[in-house]
Amino acid sequence: MDDLANALATDLDATFPKVVESLGTQLFWGLRRICGDHQEAEDLTQETFIRAFRALDGYEAERIRAMDLRPWLWTIAMNLGRNHLRDRSRRPTYVEMTDSGREDPEPVDDVEWDRRLSVLSDHQRTAVVLRHVVGLGVVEISEITGRPEGTVKADVHRGLTRLRKTIEEET
Amino acid sequence: MNIEDQLQQLSGHLPRGLTEGVALGTGLAQGYDFYESAIGQVIVTFNPDGVSSVDIADGFEDRYQDRFGRPLIRAEAPSAWGRHISEAIERGTPGKLPVDLRSVTDFQKRVLHTTATIPKGEVRPYGWVAREIDNPRAVRAVGTALAHNPVPLIIPCHRVVRSDGQIGNYSLGGPHIKVDLLQHEGAYPQKLL
Numbered sequence: 541m542d543d544l545a546n547a548l549a550t551d552l553d554a555t556f557p558k559v560v561e562s563l564g565t566q567l568f569w570g571l572r573r574i575c576g577d578h579q580e581a582e583d584l585t586q587e588t589f590i591r592a593f594r595a596l597d598g599y600e601a602e603r604i605r606a607m608d609l610r611p612w613l614w615t616i617a618m619n620l621g622r623n624h625l626r627d628r629s630r631r632p633t634y635v636e637m638t639d640s641g642r643e644d645p646e647p648v649d650d651v652e653w654d655r656r657l658s659v660l661s662d663h664q665r666t667a668v669v670l671r672h673v674v675g676l677g678v679v680e681i682s683e684i685t686g687r688p689e690g691t692v693k694a695d696v697h698r699g700l701t702r703l704r705k706t707i708e709e710e711t
Numbered sequence: 712m713n714i715e716d717q718l719q720q721l722s723g724h725l726p727r728g729l730t731e732g733v734a735l736g737t738g739l740a741q742g743y744d745f746y747e748s749a750i751g752q753v754i755v756t757f758n759p760d761g762v763s764s765v766d767i768a769d770g771f772e773d774r775y776q777d778r779f780g781r782p783l784i785r786a787e788a789p790s791a792w793g794r795h796i797s798e799a800i801e802r803g804t805p806g807k808l809p810v811d812l813r814s815v816t817d818f819q820k821r822v823l824h825t826t827a828t829i830p831k832g833e834v835r836p837y838g839w840v841a842r843e844i845d846n847p848r849a850v851r852a853v854g855t856a857l858a859h860n861p862v863p864l865i866i867p868c869h870r871v872v873r874s875d876g877q878i879g880n881y882s883l884g885g886p887h888i889k890v891d892l893l894q895h896e897g898a899y900p901q902k903l904l
Binding site: 553556557560561564565566568569573578582585586587589590593594653668669672673675700703704707 | 714715718719721722723724725726729730732733734736737739
C-alpha cells in the first residue's frame with residue numbers, strides 16, 4: 541500500500557491504473573454486497589475512482605505519500621451515496637468490442653445473499669460487509685462511516701447474529 | 712463453514728469495462744468513435760471536457776500517439792453533448808459542442824476561436840484572422856496555428872485561404888480535400904478571391 545501511495549505521489553497518471561487494478565475488485569464487491577445491485581455498484585465504483593483521481597490531482601506529493609488509500613477510497617464511496625449518477629452523462633461510455641456475451645455472470649448464490657443481507661439494517665449491512673467481505677478493521681470502518689468503534693463492533697455483532705438466524709430459518 | 716468464512720467468499724472478478732470506464736472518466740484515456748463527414752469517415756476523440764481531435768482514419772493511431780501520447784479506447788461520446796458532434800461536423804462550427812483545446816497555445820486558441828466564426832459557404836484570408844486577433848503581422852503564425860488545428864471540420868480551418876488566390880494547405884488530407892470541402896459548402900475560392 542505504501543509503495544502504491546509513493547508511486548502515486550511520483551507519477552499520478554502512470555500509477556492510477558494500478559490503483560484501480562489493485563483495489564478495484566475489493567471496492568466493487570464490497571459495494572455490490574452493500575447496495576445489492578450489480579450495475580449500481582459498478583457505477584459507484586467507477587465514480588469513486590474518478591473522484592479520487594480528481595482529488596489526488598490537486599494534492600501535494602507529501603500528502604499523497606502519507607495516505608492510506610483503501611479506507612480513503614471507501615470514505616469517498618460511502619459519501620457518494622445514491623446521488624452519484626448525476627455526473628454520468630458527462631463522461632464517455634466504454635463500448636465492448638467483442639460480442640462474446642457477458643463474461644462475469646452473477647454467482648448462483650447472489651440472489652440468496654442479497655436477500656439475506658437485505659434483512660439487516662443499513663448500518664449493520666455496511667459494517668458486516670466492510671468487516672468480513674472487504675476485510676477492513678473496526679478502526680478503519682469507524683473512520684469511513686463516522687460511527688464510534690463500539691457502535692461499529694455492535695453493528696457487526698448484531699448483523700452476524702441476524703444473518704445466522706436468517707440462514708437457520710432457511711433450513 | 713462459519714458465517715465469517717462464507718462472507719469472505721462473496722467476492723469475484725472486477726467487472727469487464729470498469730477499468731476502461733475509469734480511464735475514460737478521468738481523461739487518462741481518450742474515447743474515440745467514427746463519424747461521417749463531407750470527406751468520408753473521420754475519427755473523433757473526446758474526453759469528459761469535450762472533443763479533443765478530428766482526423767482521417769488512415770494512420771490515425773500513430774499520429775494521435777505522437778501528438779497526444781494517451782491511450783485510446785473505443786467509446787460512446789458523453790450523452791450530455793455527444794449528439795452535437797455530427798451536427799458540428801456538418802455545419803463546420805462547434806455550436807453547442809464543447810471542444811477541448813488544452814493541447815494548443817493561447818495564441819492558437821485565439822486563432823481557432825476566430826476561425827470558428829467564419830460562416831459556412833464563405834472563406835477568409837489568413838490576414839483577416841491575423842487582424843481579428845489584433846495581431847495583423849502574424850499572418851504566417853496564423854497559418855501555422857491552423858495547420859495544427861486539432862479539430863478540423865468542427866473548427867473550419869478549411870475556410871481560411873491565401874490572399875494571392877492559392878488555396879493554401881490543409882492538414883486533413885491536403886489542398887485537394889480543402890477544395891472539395893469548400894465546393895461542398897458552396898464556396899468556390901477562386902471566385903471569391
